[in-house]
Ligand code: AMP
């Protein structure tokens with residue numbers, strides 16, 4: 001079958017790379033893709049939110065399965081667009097419709113969903129500009145730190161955690177009255193602070209059955225020791241040493257099963273990935289957030305650990321036969337280290353020549369923000385390249401990722417040298 005992957009990051013390179021191994025694949029397209037995907041697939045210069053042009057290329061290229069990488073087109077209703085179109089309705093599409101995408105698109109919706117279906121999460125209340133005064137009074141009843149979340153999509157910046165009551169009150173006012181995050185903060189969720197250590201669990205579902213994919217931990221801050229500004233993610237590891245069998249079985253029973261059942265009860269026909277952000281609080285899982293897509297850079301460690309044919313699993317999702325499929329996971333540890341442009345996540349330059357890619361040994365390179373200019377691979381984003389490696393231990397995998405991270409050069413390259421270091425203490 002012909003397949004189209006939508007997106008241009010490391011996540012999409014990793015998904016396309018795995019699909020490219022499938023015996024079921026005839027021709028692979030990525031839109032818009034990057035220099036990495038161009039080396040084995042056909043890149044199509046189409047924006048992921050331009051549904052009319054996506055329709056045109058799907059029909060022109062006889063594509064029968066579309067894998068949606070980022071959340072934007074999902075929240076904008078790309079799956080609803082396919083289902084409502086006579087010529088597209090039989091094309092398989094991996095991702096939820098708009099109703100399911102609300103799990104990520106609205107914090108309030110996802111909190112209500114969790115409370116209704118008894119899924120462990122922080123207690124919360126939500127407020128609008130009309131109820132600002134109640135919100136300010138509510139803050140006074142809480143103890144710090146204060147967690148404020150813009151209801152809608154805010155490019156990963158909508159969560160603010162503050163230690164000081166006055167700062168929290170100011171922030172709430174900024175969000176609600178002054179629309180700090182535009183329409184996304186027309187509503188704000190205030191929730192109880194959860195302590196513990198974070199990890200993410202990924203689920204693939206066809207709406208009836210599900211497969212749990214490997215868990216991963218990412219490193220969100222720009223600076224070593226988890227300091228500085230938030231980024232899309234600076235590295236990831238899988239499996240997560242502190243998520244033992246006992247904890248993961250609690251995740252399945254208390255979170256995954258009620259989530260899938262809850263979606264069914266709400267008549268949400270969900271076909272795609274569910275990314276569950278969790279806090280491990282004294283061995284008990286609490287859901288911090290849902291995303292309706294894979295994580296980036298988590299995909300760059302989760303997908304390589306899947307030994308089964310990913311396209312066959314996707315086919316199972318599209319045809320609701322996922323229960324017939326087996327999923328086999330590589331027990332080794334995978335690590336990824338993200339090379340970023342100097343200045344990221346604030347202003348940075350693009351178009352820097354990337355060298356040394358031909359010298360990589362024992363790692364797989366996933367391009368996150370690259371393009372080809374005058375036959376040269378150049379930087380084209382804040383996050384540039386993810387270096388993924390396998391090892392029989394976390395140390396072994398990390399050593400390979402760091403060694404190869406050194407070999408790749410571009411002006412003002414930066415990466416965190418402490419990825420995974422906090423977890424070495426957990427090793428058995
Ligand atoms: P979110 O966008 O909801 O994932 O939140 C971004 C980050 O804020 C999370 O990855 C956590 O580190 C932190 N966070 C969110 N909610 C809470 C909470 N209730 N308690 C503690 N930390 C939180």
Ligand code: GLY
Nearest residue numbers: 232233295296297
């Ligand atoms: N790495 C976090 C995310 O993809 O949202």
